[in-house]
Amino acid sequence: MIDTDLICDFCSAPAPAWRYPARTFLAYCVANVAGESVGDWAACDACHKLIEAEDRKGLAQRSLDELILKHPEARSAAAALYEDLAGLHDQFFAHRIGTAVPINANAA
Ligand SMILES: [Zn+2]
Numbered sequence: 001m002i003d004t005d006l007i008c009d010f011c012s013a014p015a016p017a018w019r020y021p022a023r024t025f026l027a028y029c030v031a032n033v034a035g036e037s038v039g040d041w042a043a044c045d046a047c048h049k050l051i052e053a054e055d056r057k058g059l060a061q062r063s064l065d066e067l068i069l070k071h072p073e074a075r076s077a078a079a080a081l082y083e084d085l086a087g088l089h090d091q092f093f094a095h096r097i098g099t100a101v102p103i104n105a106n107a108a
Contacts, residue, residue, distance in 0.1 A: 005012060006103070008044040009037075010051075010089070011066040016042035019100040020051070024092040025091055041092055056093070067068060 008016040020041040043051060050098040063085045068075050 006042050008047055008084070009041040009092075010043055010063050012070065013044040013066070015104075016047075017046045017103055018043040018048045018100040019047070019103050020092075020096050020100050022092060023095045023097055025095050036045070037088075037091070041096070043100065044101065048092070051082060052099070055095075056089055059089055095101040 006016060007014055014043065022037070022039060022041050024038045034039050047059060047062065050056075050062060060082055064078060067081065069087075072080060074081060
């Protein structure tokens with residue numbers, strides 16, 4: 001799913017720089033957004049660094065912070081959302097199948 005509207009799958013930042021090959025896995029539901037993780041995950045530079053450092057807490061916190069920025073009404077459910085996001089990221093770590101690949105080889 002590479003297209004011009006690509007966003008970071010972790011924090012929704014635009015124009016993520018990295019792609020993580022991953023197996024498709026079961027549907028998830030975070031913040032009223034239901035979906036299915038199909039194949040690769042996109043990651044921005046900041047999330048890429050957290051993933052490489054295996055800083056799962058930092059990654060979940062960053063995702064939560066960005067989510068609440070966009071959806072301030074979600075703040076009241078922050079603790080539950082953090083658990084949802086951490087769980088989703090656990091699935092990502094369990095299903096990723098290789099190292100990160102730069103997305104925009106022609107952006108340099
Ligand atoms: Zn990100």
